[in-house]
Amino acid sequence: MTESQAIWISDHIRREGLARVLEIGFFHGVSTCYLASAVAPLGGHVTSVDIPFSAGLTPTAEELLLSCALAPFVTLVREPAGAAWHLMKLISARQRFDFCYIDDLHRWDVTGLHFFLAEKLVRPGGYLLFDDLNWTVKGSKSGNVTGHNLTDEQKETAQVGKVWNLLVKEHANLTNFKEIDGLGLCQKKHLTGTD
Secondary structure, eight states, X not given: OOHHHHHHHHHHHHHHTOOEEEEEOOTTSHHHHHHHHHHGGGTOEEEEEEOGGGGGSSSOHHHHHHHTTOGGGEEEEEOTTOHHHHHHHXXXXXXXXXXXXXXXXXXXXXXXHHHHHHHHHEEEEEEEEEOOTTOOSTTSSSSSOTTOOOOHHHHHSOHHHHHIIIIITXXXXXXXXXXXXXXXXXXXXXXXSOO
């Protein structure tokens, strides 16, 4: 998350009063700190999910959150079975969030599944935000997604952008689509009658 993206996202969270945030993919925790800073004045909380790999990074998300005095506003979850498994647990527990930020593995299959699960977790009137709509493996510094063999076509395709255009924008429960600075934002429709 860039500084300009963080400012825009934080303003949106505060303006809309989106206190309960779900983050899918936190890596070093930079975006987690920005999200926590946005919800803190609202008395809110961020639940952030990643895989155990992130515990070996320098710095860790925990270190960044402590250095920013934001740890009390965040629950970090490192799910060995993957984020989708933890999202299943949240769905089973009937959890609901005001805002979901999806910044995961940037693959069609992974992001597509995370979107489908996250949409169930966002309350009517809440928002989903996708990062890296235009990102490709070929255009990245790493040149591949760690631990996955991808075809040349997969490496050249903006897979999050495909999820955004083919799944998110076509979804009957979503509206108010905006693309800003490589991000895709949409709102879950209000239910007819009582939300």
